[in-house]
Amino acid sequence: MSIRRAASADKPAIRDVARRSLQASYSLGPHAITSAIEEWYGEERLDETLSDDGRVLLVAVEDEQVVGFSESTLAGPEIGTLLWLHVDPAYRGHGIASELFEATRTELESLGAERIHGRVLSDNADGNAFYRSKGFEPAGEESVEIDGRTYVERRYVETSPSGREPIETDGTTVFVDHDATENGSVDAFHVVYRDQAGSELYGYYCANCSTLANAMDAMGRIECDNCGNARKPTRWDAAYL
Template sequence: MDIRPAEPADGPAIRDVARRSLQASYSLGPQAINSAIEEWYDEQRLAETLADEDRLLLVVERDEQVVSFSESVLSAEDTGTLLWIHVDPAHRGEGLASTLFDATRTHLEDRGAAHLRGRVLEDNVEGNTFYTERGFAHVGTEQVEIDGRTYVENIYSEAEQQGREPIDDESNRTVYVDHDAHERGSIAPFHVVFTDEEDDDKYGYFCSNCKTLANAMDSMGRIECDNCGNVRRPLRWDAAYL
């Protein structure tokens, strides 16, 4: 077994493994899966991912065949986010996911990540169990749209919990900045802001660069702080959300 960074020539194998994995683990229809594969891993997007210093694609080869891969990103100043671990169903039960997880963590740490987070759709029971068995805490959710349907994505973190900090918005309403849930910004992380100290009703984002609230999000999931120009771009979905 060989674990290495992905190359452009791995594109067909990556798309094939992703398709088989999505079919086996998610309640997505064939059209949604095909749309997702084309959007995330077509030749152009794959080339952009491989050229992006903040992104990481690792593949597992067995007998010169790609049978698994992980996709991750440096999503905040010191945080790596694992977006996907895909294993061909024909090779599940062989410990590939655990081995690839460890290798991905090492690569992210080498790039400066001190903390690790993971994202997985709520209906992937095995994926959610994978993180909880490794001591990750569920720190939030996000709604994502795939082929016109809305899905819940769970967010896990092994970073030390810091809780929610109350602040007042422009109308003197108290909202809560979650220091455990953040997204990578072009200058500094954006922390998720909630309307309540305990509930998951999202209010917006907090720019950690200039310490101001940034609520406006466009159709691409892109946020730009009007005060300092810090920008948050979506990690996975584009303007059409497939």
């Protein structure tokens, strides 16, 4: 088994692996899975991913067949986020996920990442167990909607969070997590929670101008009204909400 950067010719195989993996690991209906595949791994989306220097798409190949892949991105200064790691259910249990994870870490480190974050829906028991087995710890949750249903997405970090900074806004105390970031067009957005435990998302904090930016449109975009720093969706957007 070998791991390499994905190429344009791998796109049909990536879609096939993603479909089988989603069917085996998530409680998503057939329509939701079909919509997700079309949006996340359609021709245009994969072309954008392959041409983006800040994103990494790796494939695991066995006997000239793609049996798994990972998608990751730089999500802020010195932070890399593993967005997806899929292994064909027929090839699970052979260490492919671990090898993909380590190869992904190496690629992200080569791009400047010093810490790795991960995301997985809470109802994916194997995915959550995988992150825990790698020494990751839960660092907050967000609600996402897919095909009209609400799901909980759990964020994992490799080391214990350094703490969430309390700030005041409109007479309310909220907590800025400096270890949880999203990539912005100018600077990072830090995730802001309503409580110190990180159980409820409040919004985002713009690192460029030190202001709160808690407005998100239906496509998952965030834009700071003060300086124009903007975050594009990397995972969930209206095409499959």
